Amino acid sequence: MKIVSLLEDFISFFYPNTCFACGNSLFKHEKILCTHCLHNLPKTNYHMHPGNPLDKVFWGRVKIEQATALYYFSKGGKVQHLIHQLKYRGKKEIGVYLGKLLGNELKEIPSFHEISAVVPVPLHPRKQRKRGYNQSEQFAIGLAEAMGIKLETKSFIRKVATETQTKKSRFARWENVKEIFSVTDPAKLEGRHLLLVDDVVTTGATIESCANILLALPGVKLSIASIAFAHE
Numbered sequence: 001m002k003i004v005s006l007l008e009d010f011i012s013f014f015y016p017n018t019c020f021a022c023g024n025s026l027f028k029h030e031k032i033l034c035t036h037c038l039h040n041l042p043k044t045n046y047h048m049h050p051g052n053p054l055d056k057v058f059w060g061r062v063k064i065e066q067a068t069a070l071y072y073f074s075k076g077g078k079v080q081h082l083i084h085q086l087k088y089r090g091k092k093e094i095g096v097y098l099g100k101l102l103g104n105e106l107k108e109i110p111s112f113h114e115i116s117a118v119v120p121v122p123l124h125p126r127k128q129r130k131r132g133y134n135q136s137e138q139f140a141i142g143l144a145e146a147m148g149i150k151l152e153t154k155s156f157i158r159k160v161a162t163e164t165q166t167k168k169s170r171f172a173r174w175e176n177v178k179e180i181f182s183v184t185d186p187a188k189l190e191g192r193h194l195l196l197v198d199d200v201v202t203t204g205a206t207i208e209s210c211a212n213i214l215l216a217l218p219g220v221k222l223s224i225a226s227i228a229f230a231h232e
Contacts (some may be wrong), residue, residue: 009136010211018084018213020094021078034083036113041079047109054229057204063210065193065223066111070102073200073228082228083199087131092138095199098227101140106225107147114193115223118144118151121198121210122158122181139227140197152194155185156214181213191219 009151017026019034021041026034033041046052048069054067071079086094105110128134137153144151160180183189196210201224211222 003179004163019033020091023080023081032094036066037078041082042074042077044069044072044126046229047106050111053231054201054224054226057201058208058211058224060088061204063215063222064210064211065221067224068102068106068200069201069226069229070098070230073230074201079228080100083135086138086227087135087199087206090132092133092135095135095138096142096145096225099139099144099197100146101142102225102227103143103146106143112147112195112223114221115147115195116149116192117189118147118149118197119156119189119214120153121206122156124158124160135199136197139199141198143195143225149195152188155183155188156210157182157184179209183217186217188216189220191218194225195225197224197225200230201226201227 005111015028018024019026019030019032019037021033021037024034024036024112029037044052044054046054046064050066051066053071058064058067073079073083082094082098087089118140120134120136123131123134123136140151140153158180159182194214196207197213198207201207207224214220
């Protein structure tokens with residue numbers, strides 16, 4: 001074991017592990033985020049506050065039981081850099097790590113206890129093959145593991161490939177994603193309280209489109225969780 005430790009020290013000297021948010025070198029006990037970022041990235045704590053700003057995004061649009069996000073998103077900020085590493089640099093471990101962070105908090109909140117399955121917003125198969133994974137699914141994996149509930153990735157799919165949402169207006173985002181999702185196995189979702197998860201919520205257009213499909217199933221209730229929430 002000592003030899004392994006020395007080898008790790010040698011490798012880390014030339015190829016240091018760095019924080020995915022700020023880029024500073026990580027100490028041995030740190031993973032994904034340095035201690036400073038772990039404690040200082042802008043957390044929303046929305047799961048502790050019913051009627052929070054993310055809840056209000058969906059008021060009058062679609063019935064959501066509760067909504068939360070781990071962090072606030074700001075352009076050029078550390079959270080954007082973190083998510084960029086997850087989505088475009090192949091660092092899928094970031095998603096699982098952040099899912100566990102939020103999941104460990106949600107399992108302590110009574111209003112989240114009746115949730116029985118986590119459903120990631122799906123990517124179109126062509127885009128997922130190109131990227132190699134679905135970043136929202138990685139986040140969902142961590143959430144499901146930390147909360148001790150089922151992960152559903154095959155019963156809800158994206159049937160139409162769409163353009164990127166990044167520079168679209170609210171209406172254009174809605175036009176871009178309406179009627180592009182489908183349920184393939186209703187029996188696995190019916191009668192359950194689902195936690196629908198995405199990486200970043202901005203206008204809520206993607207979540208709303210998903211919710212309209214899922215809430216059409218008998219007995220389904222829906223809550224929302226995302227890595228970050230971006231105020232427009």
